[in-house]
Amino acid sequence: VRIGNLWPALPLAGVLAMTAACTGQEGGARPDAADRAVVSPPAAVATPDRLAVDKLSLPADAYKPTPAQRIVIDRAAVLLTNDCMKRFGFGAVLPPPREPDQPTLARRYGITDAAVARTYGYHLAPGDGIRVDKKPQGGPSLSDSELLVLTGNENGKPGTPAKNQAYNGAQIPAGGCTGEASAKLGFTDAFGTGTPLADEIDLAAFSQAQADSRVTDVFRRWSACMRGRGYTFDTPFDPAAKADLQAPAPSRSETETALADVQCKKETNLVGVFHGVEVAYAQAAIDKNAEALNQLKQDYLAALAKAAQTLGVSAPS
Amino acid sequence: LKVKQWVVRALAAVALTAASVLIGVMGVQQSASAYDDTCRIGAGAPLAYYFHSYSWGAMNCQNGNVPDLLNPRVKFFRCGKDCEGLNQQVGNNAGSAANWDTGCSVTVWFHASYQGARTTMGPTGTSTFYSETLGAVNNDNRSQNWSC
Numbered sequence: 001v002r003i004g005n006l007w008p009a010l011p012l013a014g015v016l017a018m019t020a021a022c023t024g025q026e027g028g029a030r031p032d033a034a035d036r037a038v039v040s041p042p043a044a045v046a047t048p049d050r051l052a053v054d055k056l057s058l059p060a061d062a063y064k065p066t067p068a069q070r071i072v073i074d075r076a077a078v079l080l081t082n083d084c085m086k087r088f089g090f091g092a093v094l095p096p097p098r099e100p101d102q103p104t105l106a107r108r109y110g111i112t113d114a115a116v117a118r119t120y121g122y123h124l125a126p127g128d129g130i131r132v133d134k135k136p137q138g139g140p141s142l143s144d145s146e147l148l149v150l151t152g153n154e155n156g157k158p159g160t161p162a163k164n165q166a167y168n169g170a171q172i173p174a175g176g177c178t179g180e181a182s183a184k185l186g187f188t189d190a191f192g193t194g195t196p197l198a199d200e201i202d203l204a205a206f207s208q209a210q211a212d213s214r215v216t217d218v219f220r221r222w223s224a225c226m227r228g229r230g231y232t233f234d235t236p237f238d239p240a241a242k243a244d245l246q247a248p249a250p251s252r253s254e255t256e257t258a259l260a261d262v263q264c265k266k267e268t269n270l271v272g273v274f275h276g277v278e279v280a281y282a283q284a285a286i287d288k289n290a291e292a293l294n295q296l297k298q299d300y301l302a303a304l305a306k307a308a309q310t311l312g313v314s315a316p317s
Numbered sequence: 318l319k320v321k322q323w324v325v326r327a328l329a330a331v332a333l334t335a336a337s338v339l340i341g342v343m344g345v346q347q348s349a350s351a352y353d354d355t356c357r358i359g360a361g362a363p364l365a366y367y368f369h370s371y372s373w374g375a376m377n378c379q380n381g382n383v384p385d386l387l388n389p390r391v392k393f394f395r396c397g398k399d400c401e402g403l404n405q406q407v408g409n410n411a412g413s414a415a416n417w418d419t420g421c422s423v424t425v426w427f428h429a430s431y432q433g434a435r436t437t438m439g440p441t442g443t444s445t446f447y448s449e450t451l452g453a454v455n456n457d458n459r460s461q462n463w464s465c
Contacts, residue, residue, distance in 0.1 A: 073444065074439060074443045074444070077442065077443055077444060078442055078443070081442050093419070093442075094419050094440070094441070094442040095360070095419060095420045095440075097439070097440060097443060100422065100437075100439070100464075101422075101464055107426075107430075107431050107432045107433075108432070108433060108434065108435075109432075109433075110428075110432050110433075111432075122430045123430075124382075124384075124430075124431065124462075134381070135361075135380065135381050135382060135421060135463040135465060136360070136361045136420075136421070136465060137353070137361040137362075137363075137380050137381065138361050139359055139360025139361035139362075139419075139420070140359055140360055141355070141357040141358060141359035141360075141362065142357075142358050142359045142419075147358060150442070155358075156358045156417075157372065157397070157398075157415075158371075158372040158415050158447050159371055159372045159373075159398065160372075160398060178442055182444070187444055199436060199452055200452050202434065203427075203434045203436060203452040203454060204452070206427065206433065206434035207427070207434065207457070210433075237428040237429070237432055237433060240428070240429050240430035240432055241385060241387075241388070241428065241429040241430070241459075243430070245384035245385055245388075245429070245430055246384075303444075
């Protein structure tokens, strides 16, 4: 999908007025999967100078369950799934889910904290909203029989329904025990195992924004700033891609590069411009998909209500 | 994506014929710390990438945090429902993914070193464990990290 200059350039205010004179998107070919979330280049509102991202949010967040709501839905889904598995003679195959991490825009526009850059370079740092612990890898696997009853699929793999949808003479629910739990909670196509529209909008808006001429212009100014400090990179995502991230700790060269990167982001207001353009794309996509988004929200709120009833708790607002 | 499918379908017969040879060659190109040959489902299990959307095409399973799927370059080395995409790179080239860990969430990022837009898949059994298309990190999946 290629995005053309369908909308005329509109006056921009504030810092964006200094960064771009048009709304054209020269690059920005996006996957077909995100078509409904792709919009024509919108005007953007003025964006104040920004570097810290901890107070920033995205407009499509209003159409997603909060972490507190998500954990109620997930706990109910796991409870119902395990109850179903027990009917077939299995134990509780799914552990209780833990609360999702708070949504954060940390690292969305690259690293932005000078203290982090000075110490960690482009390596992961505490406070990024990203876990740095070693991930556990050696637990028990589910058996073929457990996977069949859990999902209704051959070996549990998505999209491969087993020919025999019975286990020990008992009919397996459609979609297995996870399918039964989903049906009881009223998961729909809009709110299910696809990529929900609100997430598509977040992702497509980022992708379109980083190819938008207003953002590529600020990338060029950032690149010039970096060149003035002795570094040659085209975009603020390039230094991390070229760093030795397999090394257990950053080199001095990496931390110095990262510090210059953060300073140049500040000098060019890269985060403010990028975020402002991204929010404009997201808002345009929300306007384009208002009906579907409202349906998505109704669907997840209905699932939340059923989940809360299942658990005997109040639904978080 | 459609263009990629068209091209790859044209090459599918060749890829299938060469599969057994390619598997031997590709085995040495996986990141030893992240590649998970088991592709199993359970506690501590990996994220399965598919070359195409809706879990079609060749696969690669990655476990642990991976700051850059292109460095070292990892490849789709095993057949899934079909073998399209075998020996293609995984980074910036996946069409869908399924989290087969029953206890951990996994996030896939647009850029290296966990930067840019991202999409998160919950543990197996939750509503978000499988991404049919990976959204806009479709063909733009560069790094992954876990939350347990």
